[in-house]
Amino acid sequence: MSNELPPSSSKGSQPGFGYGLLVQTCRKLQLDHVAAGLEHVFTHADDTLLECAERAENNQVQTMFLDSLRAVRQQHGAIEQAFIRRLSQSYVHYFQPNRIRSSEPAAAPDTLALIEQDLFEERLQVENTVAWSRQEHHALLAGIEARLHMLVSHAAVSGESPLTPRTLADCFHHALGQTSLPSKVKRVVYTLFDQHVMREAGPLYKAIDALFTQAGLKAPQKPAKPPQKPTATQTTHAAFSPAAKSHGSTAVDPSSLSEYARAAQRVSDIRHLIERVRQTSMAQRLPGGSHPLTSAAPTSEPVIGREAIDDLLIHLQQQARTHTAGSISSEHLKQALQRELAVRHRSKGRVADGDAQTIDLVGMLFDYIKADARVPNTFQQALGRLHIPFLRFSLDEPDVFVDPGHPLRRLLDRLALAVDLSAGNEANESRLIDEFRQIDNTLLADALPSPSSIRELTDAVDRFINELEEKARLREQRAVETAKGHDRLASARSRANAVIARLTADHALPSAIEDFLRLTWNDVLVFIQLREGENSESFKAAQRTAQTLARGDTRHIGNTQGHEALMAGIASGLNLLGRFSSTEIAKIQKALGSALSAPMPAATRAAVATPAAASAPPSEASMTPPMDAALEHSLKEHLRVLEHVEYGRYFEFQQDGGKVQLKLSWFSPTTENYMFVDKMGQRVAVKPIRQLAMEMLSGSARLLDKTEQPSLVDRAIHAIHRMLTKMTTRD
Amino acid sequence: MERRKHIRYSGDVLLEAVHIASGARLGRVVDLSVGGTMLFCPTLPVEESVWVCQLVPASPGTPTEAVSLTLDCLWTRPASDGIGGWAGFQIVDADDSQRIALARLIERLPTPI
Incomplete structure (x- = not known):
């Protein structure tokens, strides 16, 4: 069962699908509820039909119920599919009324007459269910319906929304109507549907109510009026537009809006600001440098259809592919569009304001991409080639600016990330250019690709990104490990220095011993700390060896055992370094033995500062000005x-x-x-x-x-909003 | 300790790493594992430099077979006396026969500390 609305056609559909994500979530909640309920319906169908058979008034009816057991089991899947399909169509009917035509032929009058009594009883059952449900969930339903109306911008909102008890009941009634089940059996199944789906719908409506509230759509104080027919320039986001608020329609506190609703408001504001720029002066340029799209035709002229614009965009795309490797500046695109429209429509007809705003907005978006310092030149043209396909989609689906999950929007965002990640690496850039070739083949075709085709392209880009991110993660991990290693080393070295400094601070040592401690044993102390830790027995033993050497402890000299232990300790430490051969170690031992047996200098070095202390840089505090x-x-x-x-x-x-x-x-x-x-x-x-x-x-x-x-599109939308606000405020 | 998994010498230096292309001695092997090695190098290599090396016995006549490896220098640390220093390497490439030879070599090394 698909959880997605049918793919949009490229032509002829209406705008007004700006809350796709929200609607999709509602739809998912509803379908989840329905799926769970239907499972109960068909789990209980056997027992219920058996009970009916037992209580049947005669053998014929009993046989009918018993026979229907198998029929219901067989048709279970078909009923469920028909129901879900019908429910899905109700979404499309409600949100995009022009997108699909009814595929249900009207019943012939004679058929109606034959089944009139059965139908009457079934309809009665539906009406009772609907009435109960409406009464039970009155408050929640009123709020949900009112907010659904806010989301719908098309001019022909009529009938029930997909979420109402009426729609649910009708859809299931319709699904049962597709079966060959006897009417009595249908009514039994319908009763089960009433029990397990309709009467259990409270949590569903509460969840949808919470979802709307979370999205910043507060329930109005009074139940909403039926939707008003919007004017020609009203868009999906009219409920959030400053104009709408100033007229006292749906007052929404921006601070209470969810990220999704804020994005919607931002785009709505941008459209409003584009309109202001256009009305102020056509000579004024939009952010990015292009002029607003205009039409010589007066507003009294008819609006040029979306299909005609799309045809023209295909034509321009073909031209761009031939002459400019597919990339076209927004100014050039708009000029070409205006010129061609004037020729084709003989200056009769104009681009609808909403469409003109979309063309300007997409133009600014691609101007931003081309100016983005993060996008290397190599990819500016590649991303620029997506301008026309993106525009063609956007005219049909304004949701693309708001919904980060929109397939094309996501593809653009992921491509931008891929560009960002591969910039500067020739091999990665080359691979990404190959990905762009695949994308061009799909997106620059005359027929717009399906959402699933776009998702496939995005999946390929995602795989590329994942690979780069994994490499980056490993590289970072290695950098951190290296840094940790340096840190441990610095710490161990500092501690070793302190040990040696303490031992040599108040003694004047023979140079052979002092040099050995400072330049060689120091490394041994560092090594042991790194390998075994500062609390290890080895480290303590190495410290004792250093101490013995530093003090020139004569108790060991002349004492064969003590001397040998000292020399063994030295050899052990030096072996650890892996630096000296056994011959070299023997030489060092001999030199140290000689130094120990020589008379130790008498003077103490209590007053002599350690080289480290003497050469220590002034503290940071003393260097920092007040x-x-x-x-x-x-x-x-x-x-x-x-x-x-x-x-x-x-x-x-x-x-x-x-x-x-x-x-x-x-x-x-x-x-x-x-x-x-x-x-x-x-x-x-x-x-x-x-x-x-x-x-x-x-x-x-x-x-x-x-x-x-x-993401790229978010960055662009924010920047465009900021620049347009600045422009119009200055004016 | 993080390096404890490594097999380390407790005795004399047994192996040298020799840069195959130049024949120059890269350093003495301080410790060795199947994943990498630490060398004491007379001249410290640059971190992140890659070396195609052969581990050879330090003393002629030692019955140890040579092992060819590609090493990536992860870190370096100069000795306190400023003469050479230690460098940690990761084994980034070795064909199967060399990995087997390396494992045999490690088995024959002195008991780890």
């Missing part, structure tokens, strides 16, 4: 944020006059350095926490919100 208290407070705030920020968050840095987004991959607890990787997982920056906080303070770095990684 800071304004307010700034210091802000800096502390940034430091606090940084101390708690989790790995995987993105930061945006100002770099070379542009912006670059890098992922925080790891933080070193030893050095307090933050490591950042790019989209390829490559380590590209390591910043000490204070430096990072300072950059945040100065505005050259900022932590992005978790949601601030928008």
Whole structure:
């Protein structure tokens, strides 16, 4: 059973399908409820029909019920399919009334006469069920219906919505009508349907009510009036448009809207702003540089049909393919469109305002893509070739701007991500160009592809992205492992240095011993820490060896056992390094033995600073100029944020006059350095926490919100909205 | 400890890594596992550089067969005296016969620490 609305045809359908995701979710909830209910219906059908057979008034009726047991089992699947199909059609009828024609021929009058009595009884049963359900769920249904009307923009809303008890009951009645079951059996099955589907619909309506509320569609105070016929320029999102709000229709508080509803409002605002630009001055350019689409024809002229525009777009696409490798600028496209429309329609007829807005919006979208610094030149043209197919889809399905799950929108977003991930890598770019060839073959055909064909293309792009992301993940993992290794090393080295410094600080040692401790045994201490830890017996033993050497402990000298133990300890440590051969180790042992047996320098070195201390750089605090208290407070705030920020968050840095987004991959607890990787997982920056906080303070770095990684179309829509608002406010 | 899975020497240096193309000695093998090796190198290689090497016995006459491997340098660390240093390598390529030879070689190495 398909959970999708029928694919859109490329021509002739009406606009007004702007809440596809919401509607799809409603539909899924309803179908889930229905599927669960139908399972109960047919599970209980056998027992119920047997009971009916037992209570039958005569043998003939009893036989009829018994025979129907098998018939119901056999026709179970067909009934369910017919019901679901009918219910699905009711969605299309309601949301896209012109999309399908009724395939049900009217019953011939004589047929009606024959079954009149049976039909009457069945209809009566349906009416009773509907009446009960309406009464039971009155409040919820009124709110749901009112909000459904808000979502529908077409001019011919009529009849029941797919969610009403009437539609449910009628669809099942229709499905039963397709079977050869006797009317009495149908009524039994219908009774079961009433019990398990209709009377259990409360949770369904509550879920849909909650869904609408979550989407920012609050239930009106009063039950909604039947939908009004919208004007020619009203679009899907009219309920959210500023104009609608100013006229006191459905008042929706923007802050209460879900992301989906906010996107819808944003697009609605853009359409409104395009209209304002057009009305202000046709000479004014839209963001991206193109002029708004205009028509010489007055508004009294008839509107040019979608089909004619689509024909023309196919023609322009063919021309573009021949002359400009398929890519066309939005200005050029609009000029060509206007010119051709004027020729073909002899300047009689105009593009509908809604369509003109869509053409302008798609134009701005592709202008944005071409200007996006993240899109390399190689791919600007490749993405540009999708302009006309995207426009053809958008004219039919304005939902594409709002619904991130729309097949074509998703393909464009995923392509942009693939471009982003492969940019700079010749082999990956080359592979992606091959993917684009496949996409061109499908999308640049005259007939628009089906959603499933587009999904197949997206799946291929997804596979490519997954591969790159997996490589990036491995690269990042390796970078983190390396950084951790460096961190452990720095930590071990620091501890080893401290041990040696402490031992040599107050002793004047023979140079052979001091050099050995500082330059060789230091590495042994580091190695043992890295391998076995600082609390290991090996590390303690290595420290004792160093201590003995540093103190020139004469108790061991002359004591054969003690001397041998010391030399064995030295050999063991040196072997660990893997650096010295046995001959070299013997030489080192001999030199150390000689140094130990020589008289130790008498003077202590208590007053001599360790080289490390002497050469230590001045502390950061002493180098940092005093800071304004307010700034210091802000800096502390940034430091606090940084101390708690989790790995995987993105930061945006100002770099070379542009912006670059890098992922925080790891933080070193030893050095307090933050490591950042790019989209390829490559380590590209390591910043000490204070430096990072300072950059945040100065505005050259900022932590992005978790949601601030928008897709290409989202980025474009936001930018277009921002620029149009700025333009029209300035005017 | 993270490196404990590695087989390490507890005795004298037994193996050297030799860069096949140049014949230059890349370093002494400090530890070795089926996944990688750590060398002490007289000259530290560049991190992320790739080396096609052969592990050969350090002393002539040692009955150890040579193993050819492609190594990717993951990290380097200079010695405290500044003369050479240690480098960690990941084995990124070895044909089946060489992997078998490597496993045999590891089996014959001294007991791990």
